[in-house]
Each structure stands twice: as C-alpha cells, then as structure tokens.
Amino acid sequence: MATFNNFVLQLMLTITLILLAEAAKDRRAIPSEEEQKELERQLKAINKSAIKSFKTEQGEIYDCIDIHKQLAFDHHLLKDHNIQMKPTSVPKWITSKNISQKVDPLQLLPRGISCPDGTVIVKRTTMQDLLNVQHLKSIGFNSYRHGHTEGNNIDLTGHHFATVDYKYSTVSGVKGNINLWDLQVSQDQVSLATMAIAGGPIENLASISVGWMVNPLLYQDHVHLYTYWTADGYQKTGCYDIRCPGFVQVSKRIPLGVLLKPVSIYNGTQYQMELSLHQDRATGDWWFIFGGVNVGYWPKSLFIASGLAKGTDKASWGGQVYSPLTKKSPFMGSGHFPNEGFGKAAFINGIEIIDGKGEALIPQIYTIKTHKSSPNCYKAKFIHDDDDPWIRAVFYGGPGGCTGQLLSEESQGLKNLDKL
Template sequence: MRSSTKLILLTLSTIAFFFVTESRSTIPSEEEKKELEKLLNHINKPAIKSFQTKHGYILDCIDIQKQLAFDHPLLKNHSIQLKPTYIPKWTSDNNTSQKSSSLPFQQNANISCPLGTVIIKRTTLEDLIKIQHLKTLGFNYRTSKDKRFDITGHHYALAEYYEENFGAMGNINVWDPYVKPDQFSLASISIGGGDKDTLQSISAGWIVSPNLNQHHSGLFIYWTASGYNETGCFNTLCPGFVQVSSKFALGDLANPVSTYDGQQYHLIVSIFQDRVTRDWWFMLRDEPIGYWPRSLFDVNGLANKADRVYWGGEVFSAAKRRTSPIMGSGLFAQAGFKKAAFVNGLKVIDRISRKVTSPPISALIPFANSPNCYNIETKTGDGDWYRYIFYGGPEGCTIK
C-alpha cells in the first residue's frame, strides 16, 4: 500500500530543526534519528540491484513501478509513460558546435540496471539532514518582473524570456566552482508559469553544493507547484517526478568538467510539454530522464503551457558577512569562450505555431540583480551559437 505524502511532508518538517547557521550541525536526538530513519524507508525503495561508485555514493536499481514518485496522492492511478509521444527537433540544421563536448557523465561500465528498473541515487541519513538544510537555505528565482521573494544571499545572472511556450532547451556549459558550506552555485534552464502567488516551475542543470552532492558539480532537477512554499524538491527526494532512465541518476557527479582556456563540456538539456499527455519531460541529450505529470500542476501554472523561461546561473550564501561564491567559471561574461561560462543553442517551442524556434534577441532580457558581482551578455551568431549567453563572476560579493 502506498504511503501518504502527508506523512513524508510532516517528517520533513521535523528535519528543519537540524540546520544551523555558520555551518555547524546539530546532533539529532535518538527520537529524531528514528523519525529520520522512518523517512529514509519511504525515500529509499527496495533495490533490485545496487552499485557503489568511485565517489562513495550508492546507485540503486529500483522497480520503475515502485519508485517514490507514486507515493504522491495525485499519482495514485497514474499510468507510466516510458518515453514522450514525440521529441522536438531542436536542431534545424547540421551545424552543431564542435567547440565543446556534450554529456560529461561517464557512466561506469559495470553499472547496468535490469529491464523494468530505474537508477536512483541512494539517500543516507547525513544526506537527508543536509538536503533539508539546503531547502531551508532557499531555492527560488527572483526575476526582473517578480519582486516578491526574499533574495537575501541570492545572486542571479539570467537570460529571461516572457512568451507563452511549450518548452525550451540549451547547452549548459559545465564547471566545478568551489563553494563553502551553506553555499551553492548552479546553472540551469527553468520553465515557469503562473503569477507571484501561484508560481509553478521546473528546473534542470548542474549544481555544486556540499549539502547536496559533496563539493562537485552534479546533475539536478528542482520543481515547485506552490511558489516554493508548500512544495519544492530536489531530484527524486520527494514524490512527483517520475524517473524512466536506467542510465543516468539525478545527483550523479559530472566528469569531466570544463577548464580555463581548455576543453569545454556541456549538458544538452531540454524541458518540454508532451503534446498528447501534457506531461513535462526532462531529457539529457537524447535520453529521456523522466517527467513531471500534468496532474501535479494547475491551469494557472504549468498544466497547459509555460509563460517564461530562464537560462543562466545562481549562487547563494546563507551566512551574513560572508562573501558569495563563484558563479560559472568565476569570470565575467566579457571574458568570452573557454573562460566565461556559457549556455548556447537557446531554443523554445512557440505556443502558437508549436514549432521549435530561436527566441528573438530582443526578447531575451538580461537580468543580473548584483551586476557589480556577476553579469550576463546575450549574443547572436551561427549554428548552436545563433542564440547564446555568457555569464558569471568571481567570489567576493559581501552578504549583508
């Protein structure tokens, strides 16, 4: 019998007591540990096969029908979709970029999940405490058109697109910036819908956070159906996102990553709404990773369309009087290729024509809420570089 999401959310709320400022952790009591272990039993479903990676974490092969997603009450009678009913033709020509290499995830050759299973990164007790801490620190996008979020400690450098659409893609340049405890640095594509009180959004990209994936860049998703209030979850750590891939696990660490004036690597990320089911799919290159069922959202949000897309970076630091971390490569946008971080191949699915198109350069709004610390430039060229951005900046912005 499937467990109640209410129990999971109530238990999650108890973990909030375990976070502390200035990077010192509270030791849970025996009673609190029992609650956490109970929660772990909900999150970590029985594994059919398991593998330990060279980084020390464990990947489990879980029965696709028994994954955590289906503990969500809205997915009680959900029928699993193994792949989208259609895949958008994101590239309209053969002029693909040879300047950087895609998919910097080198799956270990001895990791192979049986048919009918999906690959999930196992959550530990320590992970659970850290992840709830990260959620407590905050993960939300404040854009040039939305003033409601408390963005203390957050810095953004984004290209914003405000037109109704059915999805977007981009090649997200992967770096491995150093961050301190209670900080994160990320790059992503985000799709959003709704107004300031009903904002619903989904994001995918890479993140460096000691609370989530050690001190290395790792694959992540995040979604909310309530403006980051009642709902909000990384990866497969709460019910909702349906994993279908048996090749790539959310939370897996990127390897290799880009280097200054050296080889560049990127993630080919697309998020789009299926024409038939209206589910929102996340694909990494040509691999469907999974989807957010339409039933998770409402008509004021993402049930029928999106009304905004963001490409770019975000950094965060929790502690006051601490300097903010590196965004991207640590260099400003004007440093250019092989030095500054980029997202190229910017595409959207137009809601009216339903065709894949490059957004007009005039429709890409550059937004940096701390332009002296981090900046962004929108640019145009050819092929994958027809619409692209450079963004980023060094550590050193003081959090007041």
C-alpha cells in the same frame, strides 16, 4: 611581560571560542530521539527496496528500483498514474553550430553499473543527506529560486542571479547546451547553472529547472546534475531530484544527481551537456531529456492548478549562487566575467523554445532580457549576432565577493533607476 600575558590570554580565549563553536556544531549535527525517528521514517519512504545496488569510488550508492514502485507514486495525485516510457511527441530542434565537446550522458556512471529491464536507477539518500538539507534550511537556503521571483514576497536573501530571461508568448519547451565547470565553494554555499521554465502568479509560481550544481551539503563535492520543481512558489510542493514524490524516472542509465564529467578547463577544452524540457502535446507531461536520452518527466497532474498545465510564458538560462550573509558570495559559472569570452567564461548556447504550436523557434531579440541582480559581482551577456558561432547564447558568471549588504544596495540602485 604584561604584553605577553595579554597575548596568551587572547590566544586561549580564541581557542576556547573555536572549541565551543565546534562543540555547538556537533550538537546541531546530532538529532534528538524524536528527530531521529522522523528522519528514519523519511529515509524509509524515500529509499525504495532495491533489486540491485552499486557503490562508486566516491561512496555514492545507486539502487535499481522497480519502475512501478518508485517514489513518484507515493504522491497522492499519481496513485493511478500510467507510466509513459517515452513522449508521444518529440520536438524537432533547430541544428546549431558546436565548437565544444558534448558530454555523453550514458558514460557518466562507472563501468559495471547496469540496471536490469523493468527498473530505474536512483541515487540513494542517506541520513547525512537529510541532516545536510536541514542545515541548509537553517542558514537560509530553502530551495532553488527562479529569477522571475525577484522583487516579490518570496525571500531571495543571499541569492544572486545572472541570466537571460524570455517572457513573451506561450512556451511549451526549452533547450540549451550548458557549459560544465567544477567550482570550489564553501560548505554552506551553492553555485549552479540552470535552464528553467515558470508560470502562474508570482505568489503561487510553478517552475521546473534543470542544470548543474556545486553544493557540498546536497552533493558532497564536485559538479552534479540537478533538477528542481515546485507547483506553489516553493511553499509546500517540490524538491531537488527525487527527494520527494513527483518526478517519474524512466531511464535505467541516467540518475538524477549524478556526478558530471569531464568538465571544462580555463583557456582549454570546453565541455557542455545538451538538455531540454518540453511538454508532451498529447499528455501534457513535462519531459526531461539529456543528450537525446529520455530521463523522465513531471506529470501534468502535479501542475493542474498552476501555470504549467497548459504551457507557460517564462523561461530563463544562466547562473545563480547562494551564500549566507555572513560570507562573501562564491564563484558563478567559471568564476570569470562574460567579457573574457569562449574558453574562459561560462556559457549556455543553442538557446531555443517550443511555441504553443509545438514548433522550435530561435527567440527574437526583443523577447529576451538580461538579468543581473548583483552586477559588481556577476554579469550576463546575451549573444544574438548571426555571425557569431552561436545564434542565441549567454555568457554569464563572475568572481563573486558580494555580501547581503552589497546586494541590497544594488537592488535599491536598480529601483531608483526604474523611477527615472
């Protein structure tokens, strides 16, 4: 009887703790009156007056906004900016082999969603979106982190990388075909595939990254197109997509943050999206192009005091995940290691750069280094054999399961190896 009573007592205590935890969670989700007013002010600033609006089956709302009244022009550096509808120069990329299906960016939105001329399509930000961003910050995920920042003063706690990195000479453009996977991650976790450029000193790093992300707090569910930029090492500038002024949207068909489909199947059909970033040689603006369609650009003036105003010397392709230290880290890529190969492991192929003269180049092998911050959980394999289906590519990813302690032990081991 005593044993049974102890069991009942433990059960009641457990239920009480769960209820208290849920109540605390609910209290955190309800902002104070002052916070509510601030969030409403932010929403009003972010969501511009729509000429036309659409709601998808997933509950996402897309607005058609006057191209001249979009959020970008709230930025103090863009008050007198003249919109460029297309780049004055477009790189002639090198044609590479393709053994997977390419996603058509113009087919991503449901039929019937069409914005009129003179407008751009923008995904509407909700009050819950802002609350979710606050929650992400509270658990330690402030923003995307570039792999080149590892080992420096920028906080990388909970972040894990598996990439190939270029750092050699001036880069004015990058390209890659990013394999699409739809992963399951918990509410507080992030998994992404990225292509990024960066420049300037580490403590004031400027970077732009594009790719796909699975992040329930930012994108509800499934895999979404994402972009991120910063001009000062993730301190005061930059954001995801168009959640702050900066990115100038020109497309009325491809919104940032859009749901991506179809996705790859393990040991089945593989899908990829063709993305590129390049600096317009006449204006210095950084253009984002998806499947040959101009989505928009980050004006040069955003980076005038940073390392991206005149090209850069750092680029990377691969995967990144984030998890609070209280949880084991999630899947990266397909959730399988690179040695499983095509159809099973995630990849980015067609890796190319634009040099300082504006010419497309396949990076030389000695200019690329593989970066695996947590090799027990995630790996990256650089493909550089001309006999392979792709001349330059990376297989990356893994099943996860890392903790903050494991990461610190591996990092210490890498530091010790450097001393040998």
